[in-house]
Amino acid sequence: KAGVTQTPRYLIKTRGQQVTLSCSPISGHRSVSWYQQTPGQGLQFLFEYFSETQRNKGNFPGRFSGRQFSNSRSEMNVSTLELGDSALYLCASSPGQDTQYFGPGTRLTVL
């Protein structure tokens, strides 16, 4: 089976712009979660989608949003980018509650 894929792998944006990141889960996995990793804050949960519905949400401002499509692929969007949004964004898919498989991540740099 193919693993979790994320596109793009690298992205450079400027402050004020918006960005959309994409995640394709492992085939058959209906749960997709997003995490932000920064040197200062570590790994933080953004949100989880299951069967096209947001099931859990972390403590991030409304500029961060996401959605899931009927084929379980997920996107996350960040509007009005700030310098502090520079991070590695990781997507994880899960068949249940005892495993989560992560993708390679999208490294976002905001200038």
Added chain:
Amino acid sequence: AQKITQTQPGMFVQEKEAVTLDCTYDTSDPSYGLFWYKQPSSGEMIFLIYQGSYDQQNATEGRYSLNFQKARKSANLVISASQLGDSAMYFCAMREGRYGNKLVFGAGTILRVKS
């Protein structure tokens, strides 16, 4: 309050020796799961092992085992016969509750394997 605490910022181990990475957690939910992940310098998070709160036996996966001490709220990762390729950042994480997959991560431990 910190939900996951990893007290060792960095560890060294000699090749072929065993090493224990510490993790303590804090939750009042009786249903939870504990995970360990490895993150090499490439950035990808690699799932290593899982322990459910109701599991009676300690989890094992190849060279990885989880020393689960529920009363002490600790979930230490033991890597046996360390290899050079084990050098990486290791994260302990917890999922609370019966539903959903939200993980809370610790700060991580950098492991360096010496030849």
